[in-house]
Amino acid sequence: MFCTKCGIQCEEFNDNGILRHRCPSCNYVSYRNPYPCVSLLVVNQRNEIALGKRHPSSIYPGKWCLPCGYIEYGESYVAAGIREAKEEIGIDIEPIGIINVVSNELENNISSLVVVLLAYYKEENPLVPGDDISEAAWFPIDKELPPLAFKADDYIINKYHNSMKEYGEIKSITLEGNSFVS
Numbered sequence: 001m002f003c004t005k006c007g008i009q010c011e012e013f014n015d016n017g018i019l020r021h022r023c024p025s026c027n028y029v030s031y032r033n034p035y036p037c038v039s040l041l042v043v044n045q046r047n048e049i050a051l052g053k054r055h056p057s058s059i060y061p062g063k064w065c066l067p068c069g070y071i072e073y074g075e076s077y078v079a080a081g082i083r084e085a086k087e088e089i090g091i092d093i094e095p096i097g098i099i100n101v102v103s104n105e106l107e108n109n110i111s112s113l114v115v116v117l118l119a120y121y122k123e124e125n126p127l128v129p130g131d132d133i134s135e136a137a138w139f140p141i142d143k144e145l146p147p148l149a150f151k152a153d154d155y156i157i158n159k160y161h162n163s164m165k166e167y168g169e170i171k172s173i174t175l176e177g178n179s180f181v182s
Protein backbone atom coordinates (compact mmCIF):
# COMPACT_ATOMS: atom_id res chain seq x y z
CA MET A 1 0.00 0.00 0.00
CA PHE A 2 0.98 3.63 -0.49
CA CYS A 3 1.12 6.45 2.03
CA THR A 4 -2.06 8.55 1.84
CA LYS A 5 0.00 11.69 2.55
CA CYS A 6 3.21 11.18 0.53
CA GLY A 7 2.03 8.63 -2.03
CA ILE A 8 5.15 6.52 -1.62
CA GLN A 9 5.35 2.79 -0.96
CA CYS A 10 4.89 1.89 2.72
CA GLU A 11 6.97 -0.71 4.54
CA GLU A 12 5.60 -3.62 6.49
CA PHE A 13 6.50 -3.93 10.13
CA ASN A 14 5.57 -6.19 12.98
CA ASP A 15 3.80 -4.25 15.73
CA ASN A 16 3.64 -6.68 18.64
CA GLY A 17 2.45 -9.50 16.39
CA ILE A 18 0.20 -7.36 14.18
CA LEU A 19 1.38 -6.70 10.63
CA ARG A 20 1.07 -2.98 9.86
CA HIS A 21 2.28 -0.63 7.13
CA ARG A 22 4.41 2.46 7.82
CA CYS A 23 5.52 5.25 5.52
CA PRO A 24 9.36 5.42 5.48
CA SER A 25 9.17 9.15 4.75
CA CYS A 26 6.61 10.62 7.18
CA ASN A 27 6.24 7.65 9.54
CA TYR A 28 2.47 7.51 8.98
CA VAL A 29 1.16 4.17 10.24
CA SER A 30 -1.90 2.57 8.68
CA TYR A 31 -4.14 0.98 11.31
CA ARG A 32 -6.88 -1.41 10.28
CA ASN A 33 -10.03 -1.40 12.38
CA PRO A 34 -13.38 -3.15 12.18
CA TYR A 35 -16.01 -1.39 10.07
CA PRO A 36 -18.84 0.17 12.09
CA CYS A 37 -22.21 -1.18 10.98
CA VAL A 38 -25.84 -1.39 12.05
CA SER A 39 -28.32 -4.18 11.66
CA LEU A 40 -32.05 -4.17 12.33
CA LEU A 41 -34.44 -6.61 13.90
CA VAL A 42 -37.77 -5.33 12.58
CA VAL A 43 -40.84 -7.06 14.02
CA ASN A 44 -44.38 -6.57 12.70
CA GLN A 45 -47.80 -6.95 14.39
CA ARG A 46 -47.97 -10.65 13.48
CA ASN A 47 -44.66 -11.38 15.23
CA GLU A 48 -42.84 -11.74 11.94
CA ILE A 49 -39.35 -10.44 11.24
CA ALA A 50 -38.11 -8.74 8.10
CA LEU A 51 -35.31 -10.49 6.20
CA GLY A 52 -33.61 -9.69 2.93
CA LYS A 53 -32.23 -12.17 0.41
CA ARG A 54 -28.72 -11.25 -0.57
CA HIS A 55 -28.04 -10.25 -4.15
CA PRO A 56 -26.14 -12.72 -6.40
CA SER A 57 -23.22 -10.28 -6.58
CA SER A 58 -22.85 -9.84 -2.81
CA ILE A 59 -20.99 -11.94 -0.28
CA TYR A 60 -23.09 -15.00 0.76
CA PRO A 61 -25.36 -14.66 -2.30
CA GLY A 62 -28.86 -16.13 -2.03
CA LYS A 63 -28.74 -16.34 1.74
CA TRP A 64 -30.92 -14.17 3.96
CA CYS A 65 -30.00 -11.57 6.54
CA LEU A 66 -31.34 -8.85 8.76
CA PRO A 67 -31.30 -5.46 7.02
CA CYS A 68 -27.83 -4.04 7.69
CA GLY A 69 -25.10 -1.81 6.40
CA TYR A 70 -22.19 0.49 7.04
CA ILE A 71 -22.50 3.67 9.09
CA GLU A 72 -21.48 6.63 6.91
CA TYR A 73 -18.95 9.19 8.08
CA GLY A 74 -20.84 11.90 10.03
CA GLU A 75 -23.95 9.76 10.36
CA SER A 76 -25.29 8.49 13.70
CA TYR A 77 -25.89 4.78 14.04
CA VAL A 78 -29.62 5.43 14.50
CA ALA A 79 -29.80 7.47 11.29
CA ALA A 80 -27.84 4.69 9.56
CA GLY A 81 -30.40 2.13 10.75
CA ILE A 82 -33.33 4.20 9.49
CA ARG A 83 -31.58 4.71 6.14
CA GLU A 84 -30.66 1.04 5.71
CA ALA A 85 -34.25 -0.10 6.39
CA LYS A 86 -35.47 2.29 3.70
CA GLU A 87 -32.76 1.27 1.20
CA GLU A 88 -32.85 -2.49 1.73
CA ILE A 89 -36.49 -3.32 2.53
CA GLY A 90 -38.29 -0.10 1.57
CA ILE A 91 -39.98 0.82 4.85
CA ASP A 92 -39.78 3.70 7.33
CA ILE A 93 -38.91 2.46 10.78
CA GLU A 94 -38.29 4.01 14.16
CA PRO A 95 -35.65 2.08 16.12
CA ILE A 96 -36.44 1.86 19.84
CA GLY A 97 -33.32 0.34 21.37
CA ILE A 98 -30.03 -1.52 21.08
CA ILE A 99 -30.51 -5.21 21.76
CA ASN A 100 -26.91 -6.28 21.13
CA VAL A 101 -23.53 -5.25 19.77
CA VAL A 102 -21.59 -7.93 17.92
CA SER A 103 -18.18 -8.38 16.31
CA ASN A 104 -18.20 -10.25 12.99
CA GLU A 105 -15.40 -11.92 11.06
CA LEU A 106 -16.62 -12.60 7.55
CA GLU A 107 -15.34 -14.91 4.81
CA ASN A 108 -14.11 -11.99 2.70
CA ASN A 109 -11.68 -11.02 5.48
CA ILE A 110 -13.89 -8.15 6.62
CA SER A 111 -14.14 -7.40 10.30
CA SER A 112 -17.16 -5.45 11.49
CA LEU A 113 -18.63 -4.10 14.70
CA VAL A 114 -22.40 -4.16 14.47
CA VAL A 115 -24.90 -2.24 16.60
CA VAL A 116 -28.12 -4.26 16.53
CA LEU A 117 -31.28 -2.15 16.71
CA LEU A 118 -34.84 -3.24 17.45
CA ALA A 119 -37.85 -1.67 15.71
CA TYR A 120 -41.54 -2.55 15.76
CA TYR A 121 -43.40 -2.03 12.49
CA LYS A 122 -47.10 -1.29 12.92
CA GLU A 123 -48.06 -0.56 9.32
CA GLU A 124 -49.01 -2.95 6.54
CA ASN A 125 -46.92 -1.54 3.71
CA PRO A 126 -45.25 -4.18 1.56
CA LEU A 127 -41.50 -4.67 1.78
CA VAL A 128 -39.63 -3.43 -1.28
CA PRO A 129 -36.15 -4.91 -1.84
CA GLY A 130 -33.36 -2.56 -2.83
CA ASP A 131 -29.63 -1.98 -2.69
CA ASP A 132 -27.84 -5.35 -2.42
CA ILE A 133 -31.07 -7.19 -1.49
CA SER A 134 -32.93 -9.05 -4.27
CA GLU A 135 -35.99 -10.10 -2.26
CA ALA A 136 -37.48 -8.95 1.05
CA ALA A 137 -40.07 -10.80 3.11
CA TRP A 138 -41.60 -11.26 6.56
CA PHE A 139 -40.98 -14.56 8.34
CA PRO A 140 -42.78 -15.87 11.44
CA ILE A 141 -40.19 -15.88 14.21
CA ASP A 142 -41.45 -19.17 15.68
CA LYS A 143 -41.12 -21.14 12.42
CA GLU A 144 -38.09 -22.32 10.51
CA LEU A 145 -36.26 -19.44 8.83
CA PRO A 146 -34.57 -19.53 5.42
CA PRO A 147 -30.78 -20.10 5.33
CA LEU A 148 -29.08 -17.13 7.01
CA ALA A 149 -25.83 -15.54 5.84
CA PHE A 150 -24.55 -14.46 9.24
CA LYS A 151 -24.20 -16.47 12.45
CA ALA A 152 -24.76 -13.24 14.38
CA ASP A 153 -28.24 -12.85 12.82
CA ASP A 154 -29.13 -16.36 13.90
CA TYR A 155 -28.00 -15.53 17.43
CA ILE A 156 -29.91 -12.22 17.55
CA ILE A 157 -33.16 -13.70 16.24
CA ASN A 158 -32.99 -16.58 18.73
CA LYS A 159 -32.11 -14.26 21.57
CA TYR A 160 -35.13 -12.08 20.80
CA HIS A 161 -37.44 -15.07 20.35
CA ASN A 162 -36.34 -16.76 23.57
CA SER A 163 -36.45 -13.58 25.60
CA MET A 164 -39.99 -12.75 24.42
CA LYS A 165 -41.14 -16.30 25.16
CA GLU A 166 -39.64 -16.35 28.61
CA TYR A 167 -40.04 -12.77 29.84
CA GLY A 168 -42.40 -11.11 27.35
CA GLU A 169 -39.74 -8.46 26.67
CA ILE A 170 -36.13 -8.04 25.65
CA LYS A 171 -33.66 -5.91 27.56
CA SER A 172 -32.45 -3.02 25.47
CA ILE A 173 -30.37 0.13 25.74
CA THR A 174 -32.26 3.30 24.89
CA LEU A 175 -31.15 5.50 21.99
CA GLU A 176 -30.86 8.89 23.70
CA GLY A 177 -27.39 10.31 23.24
CA ASN A 178 -26.74 8.50 19.98
CA SER A 179 -25.25 11.59 18.35
CA PHE A 180 -23.29 14.66 19.44
CA VAL A 181 -21.84 17.68 17.66
CA SER A 182 -19.25 19.77 19.47
Ligand SMILES: [Zn+2]
Nearest residue numbers: 003006023026
Ligand atom coordinates in the same frame (compact mmCIF):
# COMPACT_ATOMS: atom_id res chain seq x y z
ZN1 LIG B 1 4.13 9.39 4.17
